[in-house]
Amino acid sequence: MAQLPGKAIIAQGGGPTAVINQSMVGAALECRKFSQITHVYGARHGVRGIVDEEFVDLSQATSHNLEEIGKTPGAALGSTRDKPDEAYCKKIFSIFKKYNIRYFFYIGGNDSSDTCRIVNSFAEQESYEIRCVHVPKTIDNDLVITDHCPGFGSAARYVALALAGANLDNQALPGVYIAVVMGRHAGFLTAASTAFRRFPDDGPHLVYIPERKFNEEEFLGSIDATMKKYGRCIVAVSEGVWSEIDAKGNHVPLISTLTGRSEKDAHGNIQLSGIGALGDLLSDLVKNKLKIKRVRADTFGYPQRCFLGCVSEIDYHEAREVGEKAVQYAVWHSVDGSVVIRRVGDYAVEYDMVKLEDVAAKTKVMPDEFIAPEANNITEAFRHYVAPLVGVSPTAVRLAAPMVPKM
Amino acid sequence: MAQLPGKAIIAQGGGPTAVINQSMVGAALECRKFSQITHVYGARHGVRGIVDEEFVDLSQATSHNLEEIGKTPGAALGSTRDKPDEAYCKKIFSIFKKYNIRYFFYIGGNDSSDTCRIVNSFAEQESYEIRCVHVPKTIDNDLVITDHCPGFGSAARYVALALAGANLDNQALPGVYIAVVMGRHAGFLTAASTAFRRFPDDGPHLVYIPERKFNEEEFLGSIDATMKKYGRCIVAVSEGVWSEIDAKGNHVPLISTLTGRSEKDAHGNIQLSGIGALGDLLSDLVKNKLKIKRVRADTFGYPQRCFLGCVSEIDYHEAREVGEKAVQYAVWHSVDGSVVIRRVGDYAVEYDMVKLEDVAAKTKVMPDEFIAPEANNITEAFRHYVAPLVGVSPTAVRLAAPMVPKM
Numbered sequence: 001m002a003q004l005p006g007k008a009i010i011a012q013g014g015g016p017t018a019v020i021n022q023s024m025v026g027a028a029l030e031c032r033k034f035s036q037i038t039h040v041y042g043a044r045h046g047v048r049g050i051v052d053e054e055f056v057d058l059s060q061a062t063s064h065n066l067e068e069i070g071k072t073p074g075a076a077l078g079s080t081r082d083k084p085d086e087a088y089c090k091k092i093f094s095i096f097k098k099y100n101i102r103y104f105f106y107i108g109g110n111d112s113s114d115t116c117r118i119v120n121s122f123a124e125q126e127s128y129e130i131r132c133v134h135v136p137k138t139i140d141n142d143l144v145i146t147d148h149c150p151g152f153g154s155a156a157r158y159v160a161l162a163l164a165g166a167n168l169d170n171q172a173l174p175g176v177y178i179a180v181v182m183g184r185h186a187g188f189l190t191a192a193s194t195a196f197r198r199f200p201d202d203g204p205h206l207v208y209i210p211e212r213k214f215n216e217e218e219f220l221g222s223i224d225a226t227m228k229k230y231g232r233c234i235v236a237v238s239e240g241v242w243s244e245i246d247a248k249g250n251h252v253p254l255i256s257t258l259t260g261r262s263e264k265d266a267h268g269n270i271q272l273s274g275i276g277a278l279g280d281l282l283s284d285l286v287k288n289k290l291k292i293k294r295v296r297a298d299t300f301g302y303p304q305r306c307f308l309g310c311v312s313e314i315d316y317h318e319a320r321e322v323g324e325k326a327v328q329y330a331v332w333h334s335v336d337g338s339v340v341i342r343r344v345g346d347y348a349v350e351y352d353m354v355k356l357e358d359v360a361a362k363t364k365v366m367p368d369e370f371i372a373p374e375a376n377n378i379t380e381a382f383r384h385y386v387a388p389l390v391g392v393s394p395t396a397v398r399l400a401a402p403m404v405p406k407m
Numbered sequence: 408m409a410q411l412p413g414k415a416i417i418a419q420g421g422g423p424t425a426v427i428n429q430s431m432v433g434a435a436l437e438c439r440k441f442s443q444i445t446h447v448y449g450a451r452h453g454v455r456g457i458v459d460e461e462f463v464d465l466s467q468a469t470s471h472n473l474e475e476i477g478k479t480p481g482a483a484l485g486s487t488r489d490k491p492d493e494a495y496c497k498k499i500f501s502i503f504k505k506y507n508i509r510y511f512f513y514i515g516g517n518d519s520s521d522t523c524r525i526v527n528s529f530a531e532q533e534s535y536e537i538r539c540v541h542v543p544k545t546i547d548n549d550l551v552i553t554d555h556c557p558g559f560g561s562a563a564r565y566v567a568l569a570l571a572g573a574n575l576d577n578q579a580l581p582g583v584y585i586a587v588v589m590g591r592h593a594g595f596l597t598a599a600s601t602a603f604r605r606f607p608d609d610g611p612h613l614v615y616i617p618e619r620k621f622n623e624e625e626f627l628g629s630i631d632a633t634m635k636k637y638g639r640c641i642v643a644v645s646e647g648v649w650s651e652i653d654a655k656g657n658h659v660p661l662i663s664t665l666t667g668r669s670e671k672d673a674h675g676n677i678q679l680s681g682i683g684a685l686g687d688l689l690s691d692l693v694k695n696k697l698k699i700k701r702v703r704a705d706t707f708g709y710p711q712r713c714f715l716g717c718v719s720e721i722d723y724h725e726a727r728e729v730g731e732k733a734v735q736y737a738v739w740h741s742v743d744g745s746v747v748i749r750r751v752g753d754y755a756v757e758y759d760m761v762k763l764e765d766v767a768a769k770t771k772v773m774p775d776e777f778i779a780p781e782a783n784n785i786t787e788a789f790r791h792y793v794a795p796l797v798g799v800s801p802t803a804v805r806l807a808a809p810m811v812p813k814m
Contacts, residue, residue: 016579041811045579053813061808071802074575081580098814165713168481172423172452173488177709196715275690276683276706283682299683301705302584306572308603309801394716395478401468404448406460407505 004129005036006102008327010058011043011050012137013108013115016075017151018311019319020107020137024077025070026323027105027135028058034331037103046080046108047115051091055099070320073306083111089118096123096130103131105326109138109149110361113338117356120336131330134338134356135322139305141188144362145354146340150322151305153315153389155182156192158304159236160390164196166298167203167234168396174232175294176223176286179204180279182304184240184253184272186365187211189304191378192386193236196393203234205377210240211366212375214254219282220289222376227292237282239272239299254278275299312391318349325351347388411536412443413509415734417465418450418457419544420515420522423482424558425718426726427514427544431484432477433730434512434542435465441738444510453487453515454522458498462506477727480561480713490518496525503530503537510538512733516545516556517768520745524763527743538737541745541763542729546712548595551769552761553747557729558712560722560796562589563599565711566643567797571603573705574610574641575803581639582701583630583693586611587686589711591647591660591679593772594618596711598785599793600643603800610641612784617647618773619782621661626689627696629783634699644689646679646706661685682706719798725756732758754795 008031012020024042031040040058043049056077058066069076084092096104096119104119106112113134120132136143139155159181170177181190187209194204205226208214219235226233242251253270255278272278279297286295303310322339329335337353338360344350370382415438417431431449438447447465450456463484465473476483491499503511503526511526513519520541527539543550546562566588577584588597594616601611612633615621633640649658660677662685679685686704694702729746736742744760745767751757777789 012579016576039811042806042808055811056806056808057811058808061806065804065807068802068804069806072575072804073572075579076806077579079579161715161717162710165480165715166709168479168715169423169709169713172419172482172484172486275687275704277687280682280684296709297682298708298710299706300710301707302573302576302703303569303705303707303710306576308568308572308575308803310568395475396715397472397475397479399449399463399468399476399483400472401449401463401465404446404462404464 003036004102005038006100007039007041008037008103008105009041009043009050009055009101010077010105011046011107012075012077012079013046013106013112014079014081014137015139015305016073016079017137017139017305018073018154019150019315021072021074021076022070022316022319023107023135023137023150023323025066026320027327028066029063030324030327031103032059042077045078046082047084047088047092048080048082049078050095051088053095073308084115084118086118089115090122092119093122097128102129103330105133105135107135107137107323109140110143110359110363113356114360117360120356131334132336132356133326133330134359135326136339139189140183140186142186142364144359144364147343147349148341148389150315150319152188153312153391154310155189155304156195156386157312157390158307158310159189159192159300160195161310162300163193163204163234163236164393164396170203170232170234173294175296176227176233176235176292177203178235178237178279178282178286178295178297180237180239180297180299182300183210183238185210185363187238188366190236190238191366191370191382192390194378194383195386195390196396198396199398201230204236205230205233206235207377208235208237208241209366209371210238210242210251211371214241214243216243216285218376220286223286224290237278239278312389314388314391321351329353411509412445413507414446414448415444415510415512416448416450416457416462416508417484417512418453418514419482419484419486420453420513420519421486421488421544422546422712423480423486424544424546424712425480425561426557426722428479428481428483429477429723429726430514430542430544430557430730432473433727434734435473436470437731437734438510439466449484452485453489454491454495454499455487455489456485457502458495460502480715491522491525493525496522497529499526500529504535509536510737512540512542514542514544514730516547517550517766517770520763521767524767527763538741539743539763540733540737541766542733543746546596547590547593549593549771551766551771554750554756555748555796557722557726559595560719560798561717562596562711563602563793564719564797565714565717566596566599566707567602568717569707570600570611570641570643571800571803577610577639577641580701582703583634583640583642583699585642585644585686585689585693585702585704587644587646587704587706589707590617590645592617592770594645595773597643597645598773598777598789599797601785601790602793602797603803605803606805608637611643612637612640613642614784615642615644615648616773616778617645617649617658618778621648621650623650623692625783627693630693631697644685646685719796721754721795721798728758736760
């Protein structure tokens with residue numbers, strides 16, 4: 001058991017989710033149980049708050065306030081898009097020494113795990129004892145080793161509910177409906193759009209993800225075939241779909257291919273979220289090429305990760321547990337690392353800790369067995385994987401009444 | 408009490424909602440109680456199903472199936488965008504005579520009430536006894552006389568939850584966030600985005616609705632001022648906002664002014680939903696004119712009216728009641744008309760029936776007392792009006808912990 005007295009810092013990084021606060025609260029309340037942790041600080045706006053020395057004293061929050069925060073989406077400490085380089089990490093480490101920080105819990109995606117890894121390496125170089133633990137969080141579900149990531153289940157639930165509703169709406173007023181779903185490299189969230197399909201003709205009928213090259217001809221042909229079969233067609237498309245590869249070997253997002261738009265974020269990625277252009281372009285394509293009148297496209301945007309009240313039950317509980325386990329591993333086992341979830345039953349999980357370098361800056365995409373050979377749909381194996389993560393569907397039935405013979 | 412034996416037809420028109428099936432089920436089950444109603448038919452896809460003689464026999468649906476349908480969003484009978492003219496209505500009336508239809512319940516907006524009115528006038532001309540009752544439904548909340556419309560509360564709840572979530576997300580990663588909300592002429596739904604504001608600095612900070620002319624300069628100035636005050640800014644904008652009036656005196660939607668886009672639907676209206684262009688254009692405007700880096704826009708689209716599981720409790724119950732009351736008025740009181748909801752307490756309602764011609768083809772917009780004098784926000788009077796309709800907010804609290812003094 002780690003006995004070195006000192007403070008703990010908890011920080012949240014990257015896009016907020018429905019349950020990232022659960023992880024923060026799980027870690028904060030667990031830290032408060034150990035006498036060797038003298039204070040629990042929360043860094044305001046992730047690593048940015050560390051270098052700016054903007055800390056809130058979570059030791060002085062009421063446990064009721066923290067419990068309520070755990071039920072609140074967003075990132076209560078504030079988040080950041082800063083992706084620290086070596087110099088930034090050195091600054092973080094100097095602040096840790098200054099404040100006698102001995103425990104660092106960073107809740108985030110693979111960038112956050114990389115920050116933990118680099119800070120930890122500075123500590124080792126200087127023989128400064130500190131536990132650096134990465135707590136997984138991402139709606140993209142793209143961290144390696146872990147079976148799935150906290151935050152994904154709730155976002156997946158949003159997407160599944162939105163598409164199940166769109167399916168009912170589209171039955172009432174038939175046509176083509178295209179939903180653009182978040183996901184730059186990994187198609188998990190887009191694939192989750194199928195979770196509440198029930199009848200053989202339920203949509204989404206077609207699913208396009210960044211794991212496969214997008215083919216305009218196939219796209220139009222499949223929509224045409226679905227319209228002929230069902231008189232309607234629902235399509236889920238990842239915002240990150242691509243059909244070109246640039247000179248450096250990178251996928252060029254279809255939105256850039258079609259528009260030339262290329263606003264980049266702090267990480268040098270082309271902006272995909274918070275704009276509706278891809279949906280509009282695909283919609284125009286279908287209208288013009290297939291001469292279908294009723295074509296509508298929605299770009300789901302931020303509600304996917306922050307819609308108030310859309311929380312997957314399993315996600316909610318697991319997010320809490322990974323926060324709590326992070327502290328337990330650090331204190332009881334004195335190890336650094338990244339917390340992972342292992343699926344051990346149908347459905348049950350256990351938690352484990354793996355090395356930071358095995359997770360840091362690595363990305364997982366959908367495995368082949370989750371993707372239909374035609375590359376325009378997902379498999380039953382994926383639906384089995386995602387079912388417990390999205391939770392139970394609200395009531396959605398069909399009218400069962402006979403047609404009246406015409407007079 | 409109307410004793411004339413004959414069949415009843417129920418139809419659903421216009422955009423589906425979260426609770427339109429409740430009204431259908433309320434009417435169907437109530438019809439089944441009266442022996443003079445020999446069969447209850449449901450027309451497939453609204454008036455289109457009547458002229459095509461596509462009926463399902465709701466008398467033969469199980470009551471359990473109907474109860475479950477009542478919990479399901481969408482329009483279980485199917486809907487239509489057809490807006491019948493006199494000839495179309497004459498055709499409807501001829502089918503009614505052929506099938507001995509003596510009760511007609513049409514669930515929809517003001518177009519549907521107008522259809523009821525015209526069909527009813529043909530019946531009167533020919534002394535064919537039939538009860539034509541319009542059952543109110545619209546997420547736009549734009550029917551006259553009634554305090555509010557079934558369907559609005561659940562859509563308003565969606566918008567309120569989405570913005571409350573966006574507010575939390577925007578606190579974590581500050582910037583400008585623009586949400587484009589459904590609403591061509593009436594701003595009720597956009598105004599509902601404010602329902603779950605709690606702290607003085609909670610967003611949406613600015614609300615733009617079609618009841619007032621949109622002024623680009625004021626828009627940019629108010630965003631700039633909000634950014635200076637709070638370091639972030641959330642804006643809710645109706646898709647129908649306008650800044651120009653055409654030669655015929657009609658408002659030109661801003662999306663057309665900015666793009667020249669003008670795809671028209673069957674009613675001759677310019678398409679506003681199912682495209683993301685307005686949000687993108689406003690976002691570009693803010694980026695370019697105010698030089699703000701992080702600007703995101705979402706166009707909420709169809710989930711507003713069909714997101715599975717987003718139902719306002721009061722809306723759910725009232726939708727059921729208006730369906731049931733429609734049948735009661737027709738049978739017990741032998742009157743035609745449109746069912747309205749009157750607010751008689753805080754919060755309580757009673758139901759009434761008004762003449763079809765007092766509702767048909769009329770449109771209500773937000774009254775002046777709901778709109779802030781600056782035309783960029785709503786008043787507390789509106790928030791009081793909308794509060795019971797959207798229901799209770801899920802937990803959304805703020806961390807209450809002191810800042811740590813810098814070392």
